[in-house]
Amino acid sequence: MKERLDVLLVKKGFYPSRERAKASIMAGIVYVDGQKSDKAGNMIDENAEIFVKDNICPYVSRGGLKLEKSMKLWPIDLKDTVCMDIGASTGGFTDCMLQNGARKVYAVDVGYGQLDYKLRIDPRVVNMEKCNIRYLDFSLIEDPINFISIDVSFISLKLVFPVASKLLGTDGTLVCLVKPQFEAGREQVGKKGIVRDKKVHEEVIKNVVQYATENDLHPAGLTFSPVTGAKGNIEYLLYLSKVPQESVLSTDDIQTIVNTSHEELEK
Numbered sequence: 001m002k003e004r005l006d007v008l009l010v011k012k013g014f015y016p017s018r019e020r021a022k023a024s025i026m027a028g029i030v031y032v033d034g035q036k037s038d039k040a041g042n043m044i045d046e047n048a049e050i051f052v053k054d055n056i057c058p059y060v061s062r063g064g065l066k067l068e069k070s071m072k073l074w075p076i077d078l079k080d081t082v083c084m085d086i087g088a089s090t091g092g093f094t095d096c097m098l099q100n101g102a103r104k105v106y107a108v109d110v111g112y113g114q115l116d117y118k119l120r121i122d123p124r125v126v127n128m129e130k131c132n133i134r135y136l137d138f139s140l141i142e143d144p145i146n147f148i149s150i151d152v153s154f155i156s157l158k159l160v161f162p163v164a165s166k167l168l169g170t171d172g173t174l175v176c177l178v179k180p181q182f183e184a185g186r187e188q189v190g191k192k193g194i195v196r197d198k199k200v201h202e203e204v205i206k207n208v209v210q211y212a213t214e215n216d217l218h219p220a221g222l223t224f225s226p227v228t229g230a231k232g233n234i235e236y237l238l239y240l241s242k243v244p245q246e247s248v249l250s251t252d253d254i255q256t257i258v259n260t261s262h263e264e265l266e267k
Contacts, residue, residue: 005030006040012090013061014052016228029053047113058099060116063092066225066237067149070175071100074221074239078102082143084167086133086160087152091119097149098124104143108133133163144169150176156183157208161215168242174217177225178236180204193231201258202251205236209249212240219249224261234261 003011009021009030022040024030030037031051032044044050059065070076079101085094088107095116097105107115108128119125128140133152145167150160157176164174180195183204189195195204209219221239229235236257 001046002043003046005037005042005044008044008046010230013063013092017232024052059092059095061090061092062227063151064096065227067093067096069226070237073223078147081146083147084108084145086148086150089114091116093149093151094119094125134159136163146172148174153182158211161211161217165215165217170242172242174240176238178205178208178238179229181233183208194233198258198262202254205254208238218245220245222249222257224257228265234265
């Protein structure tokens, strides 16, 4: 299957938007199968090898930067752990887990053929393609799961938390990406699928926290993603634990994070 080059760059996590991708293509720093490709509309095979000359991201996709920020903020130690990456896609989260010492990662995605080649051939990675997490066959999971990341689209976290909670051990932790565009009501989503209203962001986060606690997942931290969604949506990282927490994520905490995210990412 072929895609426009700018679309493919966004899908593979090189850039948060087609506009950013187009700028780099026009600058002549994008290479496809070793050849410079300077037209955003070029139709490229989705399995082609893409290289961005100035790409400083240490992971196979910029999704890894989301988990990296989480690990800097919260006490997440992945050394010698068994992890699961729900919504793995290219594998940015999986790559970050491995680079931080994970012993094994189950990379789960409903799609097919998206996981980066270096991860597909890594013996520490269990590639679970064409797998809808809602209908996961638990017999396929051979190990207790210590840590889970969730980065899913077109589905609410409300439908993923029940499975994630069952998979995690008694002291397991989880980081999920909260995407307002997939959690808000249809009437709250603006043109081109973008949600800009801070109040909607706050409401979405409160709802997701409630879904989590209903599934024995306790909020332990909240921040905004350093990378916006493909269409420019601001997204949030929620840290959850199976262990009940002393402190509670308050309405004021949520409001502060939302305000800060808009100040930082809408510059």
